[in-house]
Amino acid sequence: MSLQRTSVPLEVVSRLGDLARKDPGWLAFWFSVWQKSNSASRVALRRKLSVTERGLRLLLLSGTPRDEHFSKDVGRLALAAGADGDALAALVREARFHWSSKKVPGRHYEAALMAARDVKTVKKTGRAKRRLGKDL
Amino acid sequence: VVKTPDITGVRLRRRLVERDPLAKAELAEEFVPSLTAHLKKSHPEVQQSDPDLIWDAVTDAVFELANEPQKWNPKLSSLATYLKMSVEGNLLNALNKRTRRRAKEVELSDDDGNKEVGANPEELALDRLSINDAMKQQILVAFPNSADRQLLLLMYAKERRTDEYARVLGLTRLSAVDRFATVKKAKDRLKARIRRLGWSLP
Numbered sequence: 001m002s003l004q005r006t007s008v009p010l011e012v013v014s015r016l017g018d019l020a021r022k023d024p025g026w027l028a029f030w031f032s033v034w035q036k037s038n039s040a041s042r043v044a045l046r047r048k049l050s051v052t053e054r055g056l057r058l059l060l061l062s063g064t065p066r067d068e069h070f071s072k073d074v075g076r077l078a079l080a081a082g083a084d085g086d087a088l089a090a091l092v093r094e095a096r097f098h099w100s101s102k103k104v105p106g107r108h109y110e111a112a113l114m115a116a117r118d119v120k121t122v123k124k125t126g127r128a129k130r131r132l133g134k135d136l
Numbered sequence: 137v138v139k140t141p142d143i144t145g146v147r148l149r150r151r152l153v154e155r156d157p158l159a160k161a162e163l164a165e166e167f168v169p170s171l172t173a174h175l176k177k178s179h180p181e182v183q184q185s186d187p188d189l190i191w192d193a194v195t196d197a198v199f200e201l202a203n204e205p206q207k208w209n210p211k212l213s214s215l216a217t218y219l220k221m222s223v224e225g226n227l228l229n230a231l232n233k234r235t236r237r238r239a240k241e242v243e244l245s246d247d248d249g250n251k252e253v254g255a256n257p258e259e260l261a262l263d264r265l266s267i268n269d270a271m272k273q274q275i276l277v278a279f280p281n282s283a284d285r286q287l288l289l290l291m292y293a294k295e296r297r298t299d300e301y302a303r304v305l306g307l308t309r310l311s312a313v314d315r316f317a318t319v320k321k322a323k324d325r326l327k328a329r330i331r332r333l334g335w336s337l338p
Contacts, residue, residue, distance in 0.1 A: 008168045014309075
């Protein structure tokens, strides 16, 4: 199966997006958290990820990167969607941080540690690390 | 029982079980177009009258399988067959629900007598809410915009479903989050105007 072969109609992307925004198992959920916490529009999200509309649609239909394969999953997602992998990784971590700190008061420190641990395990350039440092 | 195992489907299922993030997108990319085409062909009347039902049936089937891939047993059918059955079932459920809703609407309409045939829905709502002529006139003056009046009536009837308000505002194509935000804004604006007029909602 190839992600380049077909294109899911907008009607379904929009409906799937609505469902996925409520489910942490989908990347759309974390995009939504990031957008809400940054009051960011869809255009701002696209700009942040340096991705085309088609690429963003693919990401909205994708699952959340697994903790145990975080860097590999993010790399594959970024490659498939033509997105900036560093930005995608930073965005997911930032969204997780916002979500965990909002849902469970007092867990800021734990969430920050978790996110920092992710950075150490990701073989990325300093860009993602610097960006995450700013976010935290 | 399938004679030839659906190797591609089994691989995709395994990746979904392993929570491979790209597997969900691949499931959608691979099956949404064919499932949509299948429903459009097998239910052309629905495609004509209410294509949203088709999109919803396909979306729900794909979302459900992406989240619970174990629901498909490769020993019983191919993935394509399973999904076709799933979308058919979703569509039939939606059609049954629509039929029940319409029957209920007809029932309500019959309760109000034949005078409602061809009448303005706003007038009907006002009649149902037992608003007198003087009040109707005041509403028409205070809320010259028809959409505002319809929203007001929904609020007066204590309607809580955002979709009902969104339908009046023509927001059905917006995402749920945007729909909710826009409807809330419109309701807040009307509430403020009601307060200024010295009125109150029940």
